[in-house]
Amino acid sequence: MTDLQWARISQDAFNAAIFSYLAAMVGYFAYLAFQRDFLWKVARVAAILGLSANLISIITRGLAAHRVPWGNMYEYSALLACLVVAGYLIVVEGIYKVRSLGGFVMAFAILTMAVASQFFYVSPGPLVPALNSYWIKIHVQAAIWGSSLFALGGIVTILYLIQDRRERRQVDSLRGEDPAPIMGASLNLDAPHDLVDDAGAPMSAAVAGGKKRLPSAATLDTLAYRLIAFAFPIWTFAVIAGAIWAQEAWSRYWGWDPKETWSFITWVIFAGYLHARATAGWRGRKSAWVALVGFVSLLITYYAVNLWIVGLHSYKGF
């Protein structure tokens, strides 16, 4: 097959992935609303189909360009969406058995891919010399894995804050003897989740949460922490690998280029989050806000630096 044909397949698969993710998103939200198991099954199948299409699109893109398929923002976005969805299916649904977050994850993946095809599309081709290094495999891989896990952590954190608010209201309304049926999870007045320690959150609640709309705030909090604690060393490694590459390509390992600066800022914020989690009085909502700031910083690192801030990474590459 010719490069042009591969490129065509890649683009078709890309569009197929977006549509499958859309279907999956609708399915997941319908599951959230109506609590029918078959809706979840349909959504899951759609998500897996989308993931396969996404993967095919990435591989054929690499075949069309004769290189690793993460050489510019368009390719990077497709890979990010792919890993966020894969991470969700494996970690969140697979290991933690939390089924109700799919809609939000799909929404994130769709947004990432739509923005990519709308604003970043470039036809496949070789890399500029500065990117032509084996470090692109190491550094960029680590950066994408780190950011997709941070992104998942960010999504879960947002849901935690929503759920936490709901639970607090529910506690208040119960005290006001009006047990309104609020969309939400298990309520345990004896053990407000602030007293549940970092890893001691009742995972059983999440398992039982298959029938609930959103997992309990404590579960979401723990899940967000796990995802971020998983992402942090990977991100650290990505920054280090980037520094090693910069030493080879730009003659210095660190030069406060905007991308370097923002990856550092993101790193500092999540480091602050991990410290906050270990500090009494900062658990729960306060540290969740820190994680949210980190999520915003990650988005700036990813989008804004490439688009609006002039620097060495601004060739719509990284």
Add this chain to the structure above:
Amino acid sequence: MPSSPGFSLTQSVALVWRTLRSMRTALILLLLLALAAVAGSLLPQWPNSPERVIQYQRDHGLWGTFLQRAGAFDVFGSWWFVLITVLLFVSLVACLIPRTRATWRAVRQKPIQAREIDAFKHYREIPVSVGPDDVVEASRRVLVRRFYRVARAAGQPAVAAEKGAAREVGSLLFHWAFILLMFGVIFGKGTGFAGYAVITEGDTWVDARANYDGQIRTGRFFDGAFTGIGIRLRSFESAFRDTGQPMDFVSRVDLLDRQGNLVRQQDIRVNHPAKIEGLNIYQINFGWASVLEVRDGGEVLTRQAMVLDREPAPDGVPAFAMPWYGVLKVTSVRPQMAIEVELYPDSRALAEQLRTGRPAAMLVAYDPVIRYTVWRGRLTDPSPTSLDTTFMRETARGIVGGGRTADLTTGEQLEPGQGADGLTISFPDLRHYSVLQVTRDRGVPIVLAAAILILLGLLPALYTSRRKVWVRAEPHGEGSMLKIGGFALQRKPQFEAEFAKLVDAIARAVGEDGSEAPASGGSEKEKVGSR
């Protein structure tokens, strides 16, 4: 000796130290560092893009002046950024010293016996048929095999065990590694330097201060020792895509030692620097050097390979469409002479530009052509790249092609083989020049080692947990009652399964099947509560 003010000084020093010692202070300083970095990424920075700083100041008047004063255009070199960094590191050390001491003590100390073990989060009792001493000895062996540190109580059938010091040790390693990182950065930057070498094809450049192009950036503790190694540029090649996107630049060089002997041949390209005697040599830029010869009749006045420069391209014009510019100064004639040179490496592009009015990129050399302007008079500006024509007048302009000669009096290009008596200019050859960056940073291995330690420390600090277990045996009928209690400080849900397995293993070691323990009449209770 300590008078009253001296005492208050001691007090305030102690207060500052106490403040710096808290993790809160360190975190606030870290946050400040991040905020400073935000400012540094949003405002144009002098070391990265001076022209954008000038533009910004022009656009923002008073505000720009204020920012300039505040050091906001060189955030990462400003006194307050350095201050935050220094305070952060002092605070870090202040936090680390007591923690390290405590950990050192804790690691060397034997696990402490507990008085009441049935109050721990996890607790099991199993009646067994062997005596208390055997039970405790068997438990000890099981625990040691599972990498617990175990201490036996004096004169009592009881052991205390602990595991997971790696968490704290890893965390300490992670934090101390930043001190090492800082040392590597300061040492490397302080004793290092960076400069540019401009080498024309066929020429040899020697590492000595005078041979660097423009300023070299030296560290504060730079010892001024240059290596004297040589770089001979055999050839330079560039490749572009049809779109003008650069594909590859490569300088093929001979690396020479101090005596000029060949050490090795190497290709230097982007991402593939050369390394010799502690120097790193990077491909940075390239351009054209035209070989020009000026004669007066038979006498050669000058012959040199002129390194030409390009003006920055205006918006919408490809950079490679700009002609290459230089000034050739001839001081040995009266009146003195300067020849301004404009090189078009690809004459097809020039022809197209003249026809269509649109500038076209000149990526390869093809029938190169030079437009020149001759000035006569008094040369006042010694710079090789600029020309002050205040005391000069233009006497001729014309064009000379590659391999051709032109008469400088008339501005006419001569036919091949045609001789001339007066001043002539010839353009026998066009060569590439390559701009290499030469740097020395001895701190790189230290920084790399620190980065590896940071990662190595981070993993146990995040993913291991501290666990404590106590085993006790009391006489019970024929045999004894085995009592096991314990808890985990982190990763508590995982410990539940681990504890159950541990209980099984100990029970099996003393000849009981742990899972059948309740059936054999023992009481089993899983206490849920705080210890």
